[in-house]
Amino acid sequence: xxxxxxxxxxxxxxxxxxxxxxxxxxxxxxxxxxxxxxxxxxxxxxxxxxxxxxxxxxxxxxxxxxxxxxxxxxxxxxxxxxxxxxxxxxxxxxxxxxxxxxxxxxxxxxxxxxxxxxxxxxxxxxxxxxxxxxxxxxxxxxxxxxxxxxxxxxxxxxxxxxxxxxxxxxxxxxxxxxxxxxxxxxxxxxxxxxxxxxxxxxxxxxxxxxxxxxxxxxxxxxxxxxxxxxxxxxxxxxxxxxxxxxxxxxxxxxxxxxxxxxxxxxxxxxxxxxxxxxxxxxxxxxxxxxxxxxxxxxxxxxxxxxxxxxxxxxxxxxxxxxxxxxxxxxxxxxxxxxxxxxxxxxxxxxxxxxxxxxxxxxxxxxxxxxxxxxxxxxxxxxxxxxxxxxxxxxxxxxxxxxxxxxxxxxxxxxxxxxxxxxxxxxxxxxxxxxxxxxxxxxxxxxxxxxxxxxxxxxxxxxxxxxxxxxxxxxxxxxxxxxxxxxxxxxxxxxxxxxxx
Amino acid sequence: xxxxxxxxxxxxxxxxxxxxxxxxxxxxxxxxxxxxxxxxxxxxxxxxxxxxxxxxxxxxxxxxxxxxxxxxxxxxxxxxxxxxxxxxxxxxxxxxxxxxxxxxxxxxxxxxxxxxxxxxxxxxxxxxxxxxxxxxxxxxxxxxxxxxxxxxxxxxxxxxxxxxxxxxxxxxxxxxxxxxxxxxxxxxxxxxxxxxxxxxxxxxxxxxxxxxxxxxxxxxxxxxxxxxxxxxxxxxxxxxxxxxxxxxxxxxxxxxxxxxxxxxxxxxxxxxxxxxxxxxxxxxxxxxxxxxxxxxxxxxxxxxxxxxxxxxxxxxxxxxxxxxxxx
Numbered sequence: 001x002x003x004x005x006x007x008x009x010x011x012x013x014x015x016x017x018x019x020x021x022x023x024x025x026x027x028x029x030x031x032x033x034x035x036x037x038x039x040x041x042x043x044x045x046x047x048x049x050x051x052x053x054x055x056x057x058x059x060x061x062x063x064x065x066x067x068x069x070x071x072x073x074x075x076x077x078x079x080x081x082x083x084x085x086x087x088x089x090x091x092x093x094x095x096x097x098x099x100x101x102x103x104x105x106x107x108x109x110x111x112x113x114x115x116x117x118x119x120x121x122x123x124x125x126x127x128x129x130x131x132x133x134x135x136x137x138x139x140x141x142x143x144x145x146x147x148x149x150x151x152x153x154x155x156x157x158x159x160x161x162x163x164x165x166x167x168x169x170x171x172x173x174x175x176x177x178x179x180x181x182x183x184x185x186x187x188x189x190x191x192x193x194x195x196x197x198x199x200x201x202x203x204x205x206x207x208x209x210x211x212x213x214x215x216x217x218x219x220x221x222x223x224x225x226x227x228x229x230x231x232x233x234x235x236x237x238x239x240x241x242x243x244x245x246x247x248x249x250x251x252x253x254x255x256x257x258x259x260x261x262x263x264x265x266x267x268x269x270x271x272x273x274x275x276x277x278x279x280x281x282x283x284x285x286x287x288x289x290x291x292x293x294x295x296x297x298x299x300x301x302x303x304x305x306x307x308x309x310x311x312x313x314x315x316x317x318x319x320x321x322x323x324x325x326x327x328x329x330x331x332x333x334x335x336x337x338x339x340x341x342x343x344x345x346x347x348x349x350x351x352x353x354x355x356x357x358x359x360x361x362x363x364x365x366x367x368x369x370x371x372x373x374x375x376x377x378x379x380x381x382x383x384x385x386x387x388x389x390x391x392x393x394x395x396x397x398x399x400x401x402x403x404x405x406x407x408x409x410x411x412x413x414x415x416x417x418x419x420x421x422x423x424x425x426x427x428x429x430x431x432x433x434x435x436x437x438x439x440x441x442x443x444x445x446x447x448x449x450x451x452x453x454x455x456x457x458x459x460x461x462x463x464x465x466x467x468x469x470x471x472x473x474x475x476x477x478x479x480x481x482x483x484x485x486x487x488x489x490x491x492x493x494x495x496x497x498x499x500x
Numbered sequence: 501x502x503x504x505x506x507x508x509x510x511x512x513x514x515x516x517x518x519x520x521x522x523x524x525x526x527x528x529x530x531x532x533x534x535x536x537x538x539x540x541x542x543x544x545x546x547x548x549x550x551x552x553x554x555x556x557x558x559x560x561x562x563x564x565x566x567x568x569x570x571x572x573x574x575x576x577x578x579x580x581x582x583x584x585x586x587x588x589x590x591x592x593x594x595x596x597x598x599x600x601x602x603x604x605x606x607x608x609x610x611x612x613x614x615x616x617x618x619x620x621x622x623x624x625x626x627x628x629x630x631x632x633x634x635x636x637x638x639x640x641x642x643x644x645x646x647x648x649x650x651x652x653x654x655x656x657x658x659x660x661x662x663x664x665x666x667x668x669x670x671x672x673x674x675x676x677x678x679x680x681x682x683x684x685x686x687x688x689x690x691x692x693x694x695x696x697x698x699x700x701x702x703x704x705x706x707x708x709x710x711x712x713x714x715x716x717x718x719x720x721x722x723x724x725x726x727x728x729x730x731x732x733x734x735x736x737x738x739x740x741x742x743x744x745x746x747x748x749x750x751x752x753x754x755x756x757x758x759x760x761x762x763x764x765x766x767x768x769x770x771x772x773x774x775x776x777x778x779x780x781x782x783x784x785x786x787x788x789x790x791x792x793x794x795x796x797x798x799x800x801x802x803x804x805x806x807x808x809x810x811x812x813x814x815x816x817x818x819x820x821x822x823x824x825x826x827x
Binding site for chain 1: 572573574575576577578580581584613615657659664665666685687688689690697698700701703704716
């Protein structure tokens, strides 16, 4: 019953004309940038952050959250119709979604993607509403030792689930950890790898790094491609999937929702990991795995639900612990601080209308997305006809504006361009930038908490195993490492992504 | 990059034209200040404690001066990036720095190579507000005052968190250790929020932090305030005892002020100072007292200089004694 009264408090807060409008606007913007290749939610949220200063905190957060899950939806549309992942989490959607479109079943594919995402979004919203309170109680028991073990698990998961070459993934994580060392060390106050530049003393700017590696690098790589895109606008077919499609998609949607919800909660989790893992799982469970990559509806329905569920539950660590689990959540922390809300366990008790309002808005946002996506597909597709020679300069300018606006620093814009070239090299070498970014984010937090835990325990390293939560997490880490080292599991992991 | 400069160049030409036109239209522009928006460089990110002081003042001053006072957040390196940028700005009375105890008093001792000189590069306009540093404890710690704390520290190791190395909270903690002889271990965090979270969870026993960041927890009974570092008790928490009252010679405050590039005309500095004292009683600024800040600060220029001199001396010594220097 408490769940219902909390949710009704949330809906009370959200159901004002202004909040509904910002929810709609966020979903719309998110869909738009999801459809546009290259421009992701990180760049968009960074850019729109200053715009939200003048808004009440709840409206601002509702809009930013809407952009985030809107982008998950929009990305699928482009992936299915033109085989271009508008979003990194929709890379797997390309595999079977695009194949379905080529068979003239684009309508069914888009319909399944939208309905699966809506189901996952609804389920994840309910999960957050039901489990957030107990999780907040639990969160205060997390001290430095527990955080260290949690971050460690996040890093291992990032390596385990990254696609492509296993050793490259490890190398990228290591590179991310190294980049994370730059700046003044919190514990000793010593400057590391700053080359005497005051701009580097707070570390490499996260926004500059991510914008360079993803945005700028993507544009550079696309410059090589000739403009020859097949667009399946003529024959989208019926939007409603057949009864048979729905039956085939039902179980993958359920599994994807569960998997996505669980992975979203982990730091280092979120939408990207969820969709890749779900694809692996569906392929392994299928009676005839050879259908995958040739238009298997399970390969579309599972990941699509998983990425949306993961996108949503990744709010749990942020809302109850103040711990950002991915780049977008890190930006949300900044957004909350600007509005005088310190993310952490106290938000739920001190600002219940904000907390439950944000949760209620997630369901509304998902509802708006279904309304938007099904009828507006024709318009999105027309947007894709904008030639790249016009689109890319605009995207590049947006990226630079986004980086500059974070701390009014030209140095950071230069840094983003530098990492753009580095990211281009990574693409050529077949190295995924995602593990690097996770290493960069988790590494410094891990080091900080490791040293703090040691300081608190007066140098006694056994503290990581004598505290029950920390010990459980470390046991999970060891299990995962053993699983990775097990040759058969590694082989399965590699074949799952060969089509990618 | 070159494109960027070209663009700036063109914008600059357009702006120059505009200014020339304005100058012609109003030959006595020098006497009338301000005639265009004033930029206030905040050397910390938006949303932080410094930003929280800056915004109400900017709002009140905009209304008072009838020209927008625009904040530009240029965070990084403990405020040195923003302070250095302000020091190099044109001294035309349209760019000022929102300096802090960090940028104007602590940093010279903390950073061996500082890109600006807090004494020579700036003129002091006014001190806006100050905040006492509070010593707070987790309610489970069996000590409700300094004497009980000192007795407890004899029996078991106690740790205190701070918002980071070289922050007013950390250095006040070091001053407290020296003045009282109580042994405590310092645990630095990345900002106030994570330290407060570990304190609430009981992973550390104590924390030294400016009052406004912990006041909400104290009022909710989730933390207990053992002492505050101001000379007198504060309106926001009248029950709190000062260190001096508890017999420990510690008196510190975190503070925020407005500083002008050194060559800024005296007339403009005086006019801006007058405006600042003029808005002190407006509702938006008064609201800062509710969150634990003190608005009664030194006013005439001689008092101001004495205050700044004493501050630099006090914090400089604290940095050297604690060995907190950054190298």
